[in-house]
Amino acid sequence: MAARYVTELVGALERCGERPAIGAGSRVLRSSEVLDAVHRLAGALAEAGVGRGAGLACVTGGNRPEALLVRIAAHVLGARLTQVVTGPAVHGLEFILRDCLPVLVVHDVPVPATGAPLLDLGELMARAAAREPVEVPVRAREEDVARVTYTGGTTGLPKGVASTFGAMAARDGRRGAAWTETVHLSVTSLAPRAGGRCLEQLRAGGRVEILDPFAPGEFAAACLRLGRVSTYLTAPMVYRLLDDPATAGGIPGLEAVSYGASPILPERLREAVTGWGGRWRQGYGMNEAAVISRLTPSDHDEAVAGRPELLASVGRPAAGVEVQVRDERGAVLPAGRTGELWVRSAAMMTGYWNQPELTAEVLRDGWLRTGDLGHVGGGGYLYLDDRSKDLVIVDGVNIYSLPVEAALARHPAVAQAVVVGRPAPATGEEVCAFLVPAAGHTPSEAAAAEACDLVERELAPAHRPTAVFWGADIPLTDRGKPDKRRLRTRAAAPPAAGR
Template identity: 90%
Template sequence: MAARYVTEMVGALERYGERPAIGAGPRVLRFSEVLDAVHRLAGALAEEGVGRGTGLACVTGGNRPEALLVRMAAHLLGARLTQVVAGPAVHGVAFILRDCRPGLVVHDVPVPATGVPLLGLDELVARAAGREPAELPVRAREEDVARVTYTGGTTGRPKGVASTFGAMAARDGRRGAAWTGTVHLSVTSLAQRAGGRCLEQLRAGGRVEILDPFGPGEFAAACRRLGRVSTYLTAPMVYRLLDDPATAGGIPGLEAVSYGASPILPERLREAVTRWGGRWRQGYGMNEAAVISRLTPADHDAAVAGRPELLASVGRPATGVEVQVRDEGDAVLPAGRTGELWIRSAAMMTGYWNRPELTAEVLREGWLRTGDLGHVDDAGYLYLDDRSKDVVIVDGVNIYSLPVEAALARHPAVAEAVVVGRPSRVTGEEVCAFLVPAPGHTPSGAAAAEACELVERELAPAHRPTAVFWEREIPLTDRGKPDKRRLRDRASTDRPPTTPPPAPGP
């Protein structure tokens, strides 16, 4: 039986024929034109030997509409797609292109030689345009691997997450309906969540606009031009928009924001929700499991109206997802206790590509160990406390980074805070903070000490950072998350200009 995820995609392209579908500036493709391009591209790829079960890698230097069309063509053929959007934080491309075992690599940037046939993206598009139009049947099947998506590799070499077409259908249904009546402005990597969000919008008959690269001015201009806009932002993107004078007070045309990829500082989230208005939705998830939980627009409204603690939550489990909090012995913990999050759903990966040992570590009797630490409150809201690999152990006590980061960011001089650990001969590890100054504030030892005092006062003395690094910006991984591996390396080798002592007593 043909894969439902693909047949529904093709059905939407047929159904909404003359509506605007995909734009990237002045040119906008209609749904009928997208369908025609997908069939032509699929035919051209088939001539290169790409078919059901064939590995296809697509490597681009930015977010291009053509890459989205190649993705749909690969799905039509039932190929196993690996997509990479190259950028300053992307590494391990040579490893990825060997590991995903492609039969063909399509690219618009130089790629490492791996012995696999190469085809330029522009050449592929030209060949497809010269073909006679011809409809192709959907060759993908539910059990076929649709995508092998690589993680950022912040804890080692990149890991390929294999997801079937059946799992993709479950993921698409769980994302929730597209923001109706809006243009989805896509600003994050099409190789990650953005690609799926664009297809979700198209399946609902909505228009997609691809903006690359992202910048506050360009983003605001696109919102004004498009009128009613929904978008997906990472936390650093929200911070950049809040800190830019052109967008800090509001963004005309922006009606709905989904956000995720990494934890967001509650104080900064409150700033954005109250300044910009509109509808807000958070999705906590991972490549291995898709969306795990959601903080809904109603939750954001409730937070602003008098329940601010909800802004520190990642919401309640999404439809079809079971979540358990377990201790180190795999026992389920009660509400309020911190442990590792285990999840179970139809949208989970089949495993890590070519990594059976690692797959066996994280998949246990139908459950996925996320590696995230968190707790659930009595109302069923889920709160993240840390990644298991990011916990800082001081004198044998687990120090979770997210509460420390939130406390540091409550100081008016701090726009962004990231906490990591480094070795200590005295306490085993010590807490180090990387801070980005708020606009109008100059980094200083006094401000660092005051921010650290907030941590000690709100949490406990052991949580207080012993070293502070002021940064112009936090380095990010290719998925838009703070690159904690780089920061740990820096903390272990460099000495900050400011090591804040305890604030003086009265």
């Protein structure tokens, strides 16, 4: 039987016909035009040797609508897609293009030679346009690997996450009216999850608009132009919009916001929810497991109405997802105790591509070890405490970075805070903080000391950062998360500034 994820996507495009589907500024493709382009592209790709089970890599220098069309065509053919949007944080491209075993690499930027045939994206589009619009039947099957998505990780080479079409169909992509009846404005990289979000919107009969690159002014202008907008933002994007005078108090046209990728500071989240209004939804997840838990719009409403602790939560398990908190021996811990999160669902990866030993480390009896540390609080809400790899151990005491970061950011001079550890001869490790000054505040040793005082008062003396670094921004990975690997390198070097 053909893969449901793909047949439903094609069926939605057929039903929507002349309705707008994919836009990028003044250029808008109707659903019928998208489907026509997909069939032509599928034919051109098939002629180039791409078929069911074959690897296809698509490398672009930015977010382009053409990349979405190639993605859908690859899904129709049942190909194994690896999509990369290059940027300053993308590394290991040569390794990726070798490891994913592509029969063809489509690109619009220079790519390293790896032995696989190369085809310029513009040339592919020209070949497709010259073809007759012959319908290509869906060849994908549920058990086929739909995509191999590479995660940056914290050390070493990227690792490929293999997901089947069946797993993609099991993901909670069904959107309520607050999302489907709006235009989904896509502003994050199409390579990891944003491309999937766009296809979820199309699969539900909605419309997407691609904005590249992201900037507060352009984002606000797009919301105003499109009228009713839903979007997905990373935490740093929320901070940029809050810190820009043109968008701080509200964004006309913006009705629904999903956010995730990295923890968000509760105080700044409350500022955005109360200042902008609309419906808010958080998704905690990972490539290996898709969405694990959600903080729903009603949860956000309750939080601002009198339950502020919910804004520090990542919500409750999503439909079809089981979550357990376990200790280092794998024993399940009671509510309130911090341990590693183990999850189980039909949407999980099949494993790491070409890495059976690593797969065996994280997949145990149908459960996935996330590497995240957290606990279950009142009402079954899940709270993250840290990544296991980001844990700082000071004199044998576990220091979780998220509570420290939240305490630092409560100081009025601090707009953003990220905490990492570095080796220390006396204590094994010490806590280092990287701070971004709030608008109108000048970085100073006094402000850093006061922020560290907050940490000590709210948590304990062992949590107090022993080194503080001010900077204009926080470096990000290609997924929009704070790049703690780079920050650890900076922290290990002789400090240029300190508390």
